[in-house]
Amino acid sequence: MKKFTYTITDAQGIHARPAGMLVKEASKYKCNITIDKSSNPADAKRIFSVMSLAAKKGDIVTLTFDGIDEEPACKAIKDFFSKNL
Numbered sequence: 455m456k457k458f459t460y461t462i463t464d465a466q467g468i469h470a471r472p473a474g475m476l477v478k479e480a481s482k483y484k485c486n487i488t489i490d491k492s493s494n495p496a497d498a499k500r501i502f503s504v505m506s507l508a509a510k511k512g513d514i515v516t517l518t519f520d521g522i523d524e525e526p527a528c529k530a531i532k533d534f535f536s537k538n539l
Contacts, residue, residue: 456519456528464539467510472538477501479534485521487531498531 462468468476480487480498487498491513496503498517509515517535519528 483527485524
């Protein structure tokens, strides 16, 4: 299991466009990818689940990767967050 924590820096938070891009990126991997904000976990491969977090600028999210390809998934999603959120 891999984990990392990230503070949202985008002024609009995780809104529709980056949420869709995140789901697309997460769907490339077989492992389970969960985003957790304030003990409210969401499946990173489901757009409505990600949007339900309502993550705003300054919110801290924890991403958890569990499965066969967790290492490359963690690296790719971490890069995605640093470039887009």
